Amino acid sequence: MKRFVKWMKQEEGFTLAELIASLTILGIVSGTIYAVITFGFNSYNKVTVENALRDEADLIMSSTMTELYTLGPTSIKQVTDGIELTRTEKDLEGHTITHNSQIMLKELSGKVGLFTGETGKPATIDADLSGSTITLDCSGKASECSSGLIEIDLHLAQNDNRGTVHRINLTSRFGF
Template identity: 40%
Template sequence: MKKFVNLLRREGGFTLVELIVALSLFTVAAGIISGITMLGLRSYHKISIENSLRDEGDLLMSTIITELYTFAPDKVTPTLIQNADKTQIIDSFITLERQDGTKSRIRIANGILTIAPPDVIDPSADTRTKITSRLAQGSAITLDCQNSIPCDSGLISIDLSLVQSYNGRDYPLELKSKFGF
């Protein structure tokens, strides 16, 4: 017991060199650990945003395809509006029409995809196309007809440029799809 008490009363400590070495090693280790942690968090957020963009792109694509197949148009009329020097697409839409005169329009304009009859005043109320991302310039829906316009058969091209912002940085995703009708 006397030995234990003597050890507790000992007044020895660390030297300045030992403290500096210990603090240096601790700082290096903490720096490496925090760097790895920050890299992991950045990668996690990037992957989360990419997954969100893919999910929203899939949702929009499936909504367009569902509208085309459930509406079952007899004729499709394309419209593409570009700026004066034809470098940017301002508005693009296709109008679906049945023989009975019923129409539906799939439109990409001002960063919003809308699906509604042409005479609807506020088509942005459609919950099928609500997304947290935004559609950037270059998003368009176009039609290549195999015969005259309006088309009764052809190839529809959908180009979606989705962008989602996180911490002041934009994360883009380009989706392109083509299918016949």
């Protein structure tokens, strides 16, 4: 017990050199740890937003393809903000039946969105689609064609939780 009391009564401390060295090492280590953690969070945030944008681009493309293959149009024509699909067929009595559908990128409440189907129902898209287009390229100069190329040029933008805007541009072409 005497040894413990004697040790406690000692008034020795750290020298200035020891204190500066330990604070320098602590600063370097904590700075490195902070940089690694910050980089990790920023990378995670960026990848999360870019994945969300790719998911929305996939949703737009799958909605377009589903509409095309579900309707099975006999002709397609370019309209304002998109394309119009038309399928004409004859019933058993010889009457002509016409089915129309549209695939459009148009503005609703200040935001550009995807609209498909006969009624033009909107798809749930969180990204900003401003500048995106759906165009029709027919081999001839006709305004309505039965075969051709559809080009979808998507410009998606979305803010992350820090307010940074992330953008992705995708172009897809397919024939019908």
